[in-house]
Amino acid sequence: MSAVLQLKAVDVRFGRVTALSGIDLKLAAGERLALIGANGSGKSTLLRVLHGLVRPAAGSVLRDSAMRQAMVFQRPHMLRASALANVALGSWMAGTPWRQARESALLALSRVGLADVALRNARSLSGGQQQRLALARAWSLRPDVLLLDEPTASLDPHAKHDVEALMAEFAVGGMTLVFASHNLGQVKRLATRVVYLEQGRLMADLPVREFFDDRLLREASREADLFLKGELA
């Protein structure tokens, strides 16, 4: 399979702090890649590099020029406007005329079950609804690759289930997913491949089943062992 996104020896530094070091990663179309690791391991930075929000200090990021991508944040920010306008804005910024963007936004809201709150102030929606709204905003861009930074981290179990179900639906539709998560159960349910990061270094990159049976990683890193036991998650 050809790579839609590829990182070659990527280093990221914030001042004197090295956030990522020597990252090599190839992402194929249709994959569901989970990024896991303790806090500060570099998951969010890696997602930002993949989305072009952070420029590497060294190394290169190669993208398929025809590929479209979108990103969903842990705490999505909605503008003080209707849910519909928030979703339409994404498409409008991507070059879609406003009227068409609103039609597409309504479709996206229906897709995530928020059509009935289309005219409500987006800021007045619950955390779970705002996260689904963020997914609608991303989905309305028709991305080939969707990046998600701990999309269910601050949600209650019901909202978490809704968001996971949507992610699974998107994946079935052929979308490539890259998501950061601390939830190992979610990783097992959704991912086809797992990348484990530790202090900015890529320690393991394996298919999901192999990853959770990987004794070598647990033996090589006490942090990985603790993480996989759920003690750092």
Added chain:
Amino acid sequence: MGRRAPSAYDAGRMNTFSDSAATALSLIAGFDPTLLAIVGRSLAVSASACAIACGLGLPLGAWLGVSRFAGRGAVLTLLNTLLALPSVVVGLVVYLLLSHSGPLGFLGWLFSFKAMVLAQSVLVLPVAAALARRAVEDAERSHGEQLASLGARAPLRGLLLAWDERYALLTVAIACFGRAIAEVGAVMIVGGNIDGFTRVMTTAIALETSKGDLPLAVALGLVLLLVVLALNAGIALVGRWRAALADAPLLVKAAEVAP
């Protein structure tokens, strides 16, 4: 220690103040035409200056809040310095610009309504720009990245964040109006305090006080205080309105969203 007994001087002073206040209230209650003309002119000058300063300063501040360029630190330092610009200095500079031999002398604006609007615009422009810059920069730091992830480049991001912070910017606009209407130095220098033409509340207060005609000065002072009170009430209302709107459905016609 016992309290000093009121002297004849104190009694006279109290009388002067209470008499002036009573006359002032009767001027206000009777809608005195001179008083109304001065108040109307003051409001018109300051509202025009505020509109111009906010029209230019808010977008400038929004742009400064999201842009990064060499020398930005120096620009921000200069902008913050201009916040403390004395109004008489602004008046002097605008006077020199508009004077017959100045670069803008051909406009013939000196000692006119336009000159006063220009001077107050120059005075409050840095206030609008600096406060808008702060509001938008804070918003950019907090969630600018999410707009950038949708493809919004700096100028568009600045406008979107300014729109998102519109209630904060409304407070900035009210603060600008307050600064404009309360200043005396700039309008005195470029307006000339001409009766019936460029006399505004602050210049009239200064003049009437120096002439010893305290009732009109006190009446204008009371009106000025009421205007400032109304501005503060406006700021408080904006805050409450903002809190109330956070949970209110938006007023958008349902027909507009039908596919």
